[in-house]
Amino acid sequence: MLDQKALQRLYRYGFSLTRDEDAAYDLLQDALEISLRKAPDNTAAVMRYIQRIMRNRFIDQYRHDHRHPTVSFNDNDNQPVNIDPQVLEDIVIAEHEVESIMTMLEPLEHELLFFWAVEGYTAQEIADRIDSTRGTVLSRIHRLRQKILRYQASGEVGVKGGAE
Incomplete structure (x- = not known):
């Protein structure tokens, strides 16, 4: 159905919406699950369909988060890197x-x-x-x-x- 390149583009789209790697993966997974139930036949239409699902799911989640805000106490994302x-x-x-x-x-x-x-x-x-x-x-x-x-x-x- 979708090749690795298409999945990467969808992930980047999800990341552009969420600005969070895990949330982008979750958004993509949800959209792929939904699209497997009822997806168009050609790849271009599938991409647009999945992007629309991702966008709608993101908007729903965004509205939910603003009504019920949560606070994350996990700060394990900072890893030291050796750079000039x-x-x-x-x-x-x-x-x-x-x-x-x-x-x-x-x-x-x-x-x-x-x-x-x-x-x-x-x-x-x-x-x-x-x-x-x-x-x-x-x-x-x-x-x-x-x-x-x-x-x-x-x-x-x-x-x-x-x-x-």
Whole structure:
């Protein structure tokens, strides 16, 4: 049905929505289970169908989490890595910039950013995937770019008090 490359694309899509590896795997697994019951015949339609399932499941979970917030007490994700200090500083600065920008975006803006910047879809392809018009997608991309540019211009992006 789906090859490894297609599954990786679906995982990346899930990760763009959730920003969490485990949640992306769970989202993909749920979507695959549902799609096995009633999936279209051709691969392109299957991909769109699974992405739609993932998107709908994510929105449902997002709404649930905002009604019933939970707190995680597990902090085992930080593993030490040996890297050149200058490279590490650049990585940390870039990571903080991306995290800072991503935290100000809404989940549906994450989805749009994923399709547009990561997957490289055209506005029409994005519109087809999210059941919208091309003009609406172009408008959302424009607003997203303007939002990111305003945020960067405000000076809130980056590491405060970095190395000199």
